[in-house]
Amino acid sequence: MSTPCPAAEQRRLLDDPQGIEAAWAGFKNGGVVTCPNTGAQLTLSVDGSPGTYRLVCGGCGFPSPWFNAGPAGITLRDGPSRSSKF
Numbered sequence: 001m002s003t004p005c006p007a008a009e010q011r012r013l014l015d016d017p018q019g020i021e022a023a024w025a026g027f028k029n030g031g032v033v034t035c036p037n038t039g040a041q042l043t044l045s046v047d048g049s050p051g052t053y054r055l056v057c058g059g060c061g062f063p064s065p066w067f068n069a070g071p072a073g074i075t076l077r078d079g080p081s082r083s084s085k086f
């Protein structure tokens with residue numbers, strides 16, 4: 001039985017672009033990225049838009065924000081600057 005991640009704590013970790021970038025780097029290197037709270041493996045969800053992803057915890061199901069992964073690095077799709085989606 002897994003304890004659900006405290007949403008606020010999980011969000012604080014995955015909301016950080018640096019945290020997402022580190023997780024993304026792990027994926028690109030073929031590594032396993034785990035939930036900071038439950039230790040369950042994070043899986044990658046792909047949006048319809050090219051280069052838009054999010055990470056979802058396989059244990060508690062908590063999703064990271066959608067982010068764009070490009071040559072310039074990681075940007076969060078939904079903020080903080082909503083006017084610059086692309």
Ligand SMILES: [Zn+2]
Pocket residue numbers: 005035036037038039040057058059060061062
């Ligand atoms: Zn989790």
